Amino acid sequence: MLDTEIKVTLELAAEHGLSAEEYARIQKILGRDPNFTELGIFSVMWSEHCSYKSSKVHLRRLPTRGPQVLQGPGENAGVVDIGDGLTAAFKMESHNHPSYVEPFQGAATGVGGILRDIFTMGARPIAVLDSLRFGPIGSGTTDEETVARNRRIVDGVVRGIAHYGNCFGVPTVGGEVQFEAGYSANPLVNVLALGIAKKEDLFFAKARGAGNPVIYVGAKTGRDGIHGASLLASAEFTEESQQKRPNVQVGDPFMEKLLLEACLEAMQTGAVVAIQDMGAAGLTSSSCEMASRGGLGIEIELARVPQREPGMTPYEMMLSESQERMLLVAERGREQEVLRVFAKWGLDAVEIGRVTEDGLVRVLHHGKIAAEIPAHPLAEEGPVYQRPLAAPAPVANERLVEFGAAGADLTDNFRKLLAAPAIASKHWIWEQYDYMVRTNTLEGPGAGDAAVVRVKGTKRALALASDGNGRWSRLDPFVGAQLAVTEAARNVACSGAKPWAATNCLNFGSPEKPEVMWQFSRAIDGIAAACIALEIPITGGNVSFYNETLGRSIDPTPVLGVLGIMEDASRALGMAFRAEGDVILLLDGLASAETSRREFSSSEYARTIHGIVAGAPPAVNLSAEKKLIAALVALAGEGKLQSAHDVSDGGLAVTLAESCFASDGLSARVSLAGKEPDEAALFGERGARAVVSVTSENLAAVRRIAAQYELAVLEIGRVSRGEFRIELNGRIAISSDTPSLADAWNGALEKLLSTNRLGKTE
């Protein structure tokens, strides 16, 4: 049966995820009933994933401007000026549902999608970071079947990222991983990509010039990924979700690598007017968005589209999410210059249509009209919802951590904490990624708080960090979101870079639930407050709703990616202690603060040692964070620090240990004093703090600079060799030989994950 013969009804619209109101709106725009292909086009363009219909009204509250911002939200990626006539294009995107249905391909195509967004802008990708969230992988944390499945998901996702990024030739330089029960049936795979372009080489997805040819390039169109955006990304999961596996696309990093080289080369000819990748909603979104942004129309003939299999209908072709495809507009008369470049790289490039003046997206199939829709209303006048919000009921009688007696030896607890998956070394993961290709990586994974890549041809370097804590955002989405911003910014500052701009990936449950929308709204307010205070504009990002399975939402997880800039790449700082005898300082933006019982109950220690996740996230003090960040940037810029590492998951004790583990066999002797309970002093996760090491010669200078920023500087110990020891109010709280601590931290993840397919340890 031909598409056009399928009668479109309200029921069919509902099956496409369109409400009765939305269907009525379609009828009004068209002045008639849509045909089947048109219904498909509307359903993907107006899906939550593509239209941001539930998030739009809230996203407007984010700060998006700044003198450095060349392109804010609304394009394929945000773009900021990084000096020397260069720009950085960067963005973060999720591929959560596909990664649950098919971890390897889901994660791989997640990397592929965001890389295309970057090089579509004319920028060459130079770094990737991944923010991953999985269910528990430790034995006994939940039932064995779930643990085994979670481990398989971790393995598949990591292999998928490695497969795509390594082959494409972009270094995967950093990111973070968390394990929480709420992600068992809905893992998060958020990928951030960064690219560099000369200012004059930037490209935008805006059609120009009626009569200009529309050219299809890259992989052939197949039946894969049909309705990926509307059915996978814009609906919650049920028990039948595994049947959605055919909706997951299959990636080919080799094809993408060719596409990258060919696109950048074609752009250099000057004959390319506009370009847009075919990501979610494929040919539909690329043609509609280019036409709409240019205030023009586009006419395409589907019979000319390179097809992988015969007999595809217009509906299937318009909705296919086959990967590694691009749509571009060339200058009439110069199309041969463009086609020649793609031929050189062995890629399909076919003129499939032209830009028109009538503002319509007209889709022909063998000369017959298969769809005809006004571009602007389709792309820009979709539904916008002010969904109801409702704060969840407060938790009654929650169990909080009981602090132990003062003076106890906490070494055993510390060792357990170091081996907790959230704290333990992630080298098992990042060693599977090529983090050095392109020879720019100054601080790779595990080396510093942020990844640092140099910008060849300049003295500068860029730093990148991502962060987001779902546990904290569940307890308080406003504070949790602020902490995601402050931690990522602090991480960038610890590497010596000034926070310059941010992108985000907002992972939430169903927007149709008032509690979820309340979490979302509060998280937006938190991000906005922190970004305004720290003067970090948001240049784009991604919203991922419907992260729920069988009615259960994930912990709300706003992930922030912060880009930093440093003037002198040779000043890049790692977390590793550098020399025996160096002085260890705690820089504290808010020296008078203490970690309360409620706050401590939401810490990694509380979860690992006491099995408690409750209370509230640590309170945020934005002015303290701002002072600390400015001081770190100044100190690093003047070359006064040997190392810097912020206090975060696991608290001060873990921060100190990690600076030892990253070093060349060094250790630390530290003594602390204070009124806080022992566990809070050692393992509390209060922000606005960083541990730095300095040579004795630089100590006075560091104190002087820190004083300019009104920052408390506490001399807490010395870099040593041998025993790792922390004294608290004169009594030994932690003491152990460093290698045994390092082994616990180093091997934990590998022990859990290094299993072959039979489930045996390798």
Add this chain to the structure above:
Amino acid sequence: MKFGVVVFPGSNCDHDAFHALGAVLHQPVEFLWHQSEQVSGFDAIILPGGFSYGDYLRTGAIARFSPVMRAVEKFARSGGLVLGICNGFQILCEAGLLPGVLQRNAGMRFVCRQVHIRVETTDTPFTAMAKPGQVLQIPIAHGDGNYFCDEATLADLERHRQIVFRYTTPEGREDAAANPNGSLANIAGVCNREHNVVGLMPHPERAVEAALGSDDGLVIFRSLIESLTRRASVSA
């Protein structure tokens, strides 16, 4: 003196080799497209890392049939200097210019990390400036670096001093823990009988600037430059 860096579709360390030779070592260097049918005018050829033609059949298996490889083979057989890095090493083995094969890593995973390799012979144009037994810190990044050959070939390699690099500890001890991929006899790089073609899995082009973690790879490129300079003066 001119260096050629071959670009196959899917090569992704071509820019890095180009940068190392051009920007760091200030040598004349040009890219060589995979469809070039001749390599005249070049004094040394680098086959860079990456995933040539997607490496879908088997690493290096498709690249060996490319037009440029016919030219490289002729160049090598007439004594030209050829260095294959990572995927380049795999291609040289597939092309029969070097003995042995590179299998999946023993751990069945891609591995990227700094490793240590010991210079086993200084009797090649690529290691002439190294000290015998010198240990170099150079990173690896591969999924298929597990070197293998039969016993007769191994004996042959030993006899003709064709094992150029072995994975060792930082102190130069050859043990299983220092072997990142299960390579036979800890072999990280070999050369042909004539010693003018060398292939290795580690990436010396990533180890030419201390800021990136190591500049131990410089000795390989400097040896190469020195050998070419000497050749040029002899022929002049």
